[in-house]
């Protein structure tokens with residue numbers, strides 16, 4: 584989705600903490616027609632955000648917007664919570680992208696906010712191929728109608744029904760791109776150690792993963808069936824898959840990875856609470 588999908592959107596948007604992640608969402612929204620004059624971004628440096636939207640280094644003089652995107656780090660939230668609370672009025676829809684921080688903790692910190700939504704985007708939203716997982720305190724059906732229009736240009740939109748699974752969703756979708764990049768790097772690195780030229784290995788590993796990912800988007804087959812289609816019986820691929828599958832090594836590694844990321848969410852939530 585590109586072009587003017589968001590051209591008719593009205594209502595002002597304040598992005599409090601417009602760094603890497605919120606900045607990627609903003610870039611995509613602007614690309615899809617969001618009017619820059621509706622947006623104000625706050626970032627500590629005051630350095631202009633995408634599309635030259637009004638960028639401030641603090642919130643002096645601002646009043647409650649219709650939509651407030653909360654994009655600071657969880658650990659930095661206690662420093663700004665009182666200020667964000669002042670800006671989160673009864674007509675403000677707050678969307679927090681902070682990892683780990685629960686709706687209950689957000690409500691305690693922002694008692695006057697109209698509605699609070701917890702969202703988990705990932706970096707590929709920058710080109711519309713991301714995922715945004717969402718959960719609201721209440722009125723999920725009404726809110727989803729309102730928010731899907733804004734979120735759809737970012738990629739797959741998933742409303743989550745139980746907050747208990749939100750940190751696991753975050754581990755899979757928000758952190759997931761980093762895990763995949765690490766795997767690509769490890770495959771390229773292994774190829775280099777086994778004798779390939781580093782630049783060629785890097786180039787081919789990236790192209791292979793991009794091709795495999797795009798093929799997956801176009802296919803209804805399960806990942807297991809897709810792997811089986813590559814692996815000729817008794818062939819080279821099967822020899823490699825046997826290593827990944829032996830003693831459930833890959834499955835265990837992935838479970839440990841997601842578990843560690845999910846547990847870190849709890850710690851981040853604690854660091855976002857005010858003492």
Ligand SMILES: NC(=O)C1=CN([C@@H]2O[C@H](COP(=O)(O)OP(=O)(O)OC[C@H]3O[C@@H](n4cnc5c(N)ncnc54)[C@H](O)[C@@H]3O)[C@@H](O)[C@H]2O)C=CC1
Nearest residue numbers: 600601602603604626627654655656657680681682704757
């Ligand atoms: N990087 C990622 O892939 C994802 C990040 N997130 C969440 O997004 C949030 C931001 O992460 P990143 O964008 O990676 O970090 P970042 O460090 O790039 O962005 C944080 C932003 O907050 C601003 N900020 C910090 N303290 C401030 C203050 N006192 N006043 C005004 N602005 C202040 C910084 O200037 C910066 O623009 C985190 O809560 C993280 O959990 C969520 C999904 C994915």
Ligand SMILES: O=C(O)[C@@H]1CCC=N1
Nearest residue numbers: 682753756757758759
């Ligand atoms: O690493 C983090 O805590 C954030 C959440 C998901 C991606 N980045």
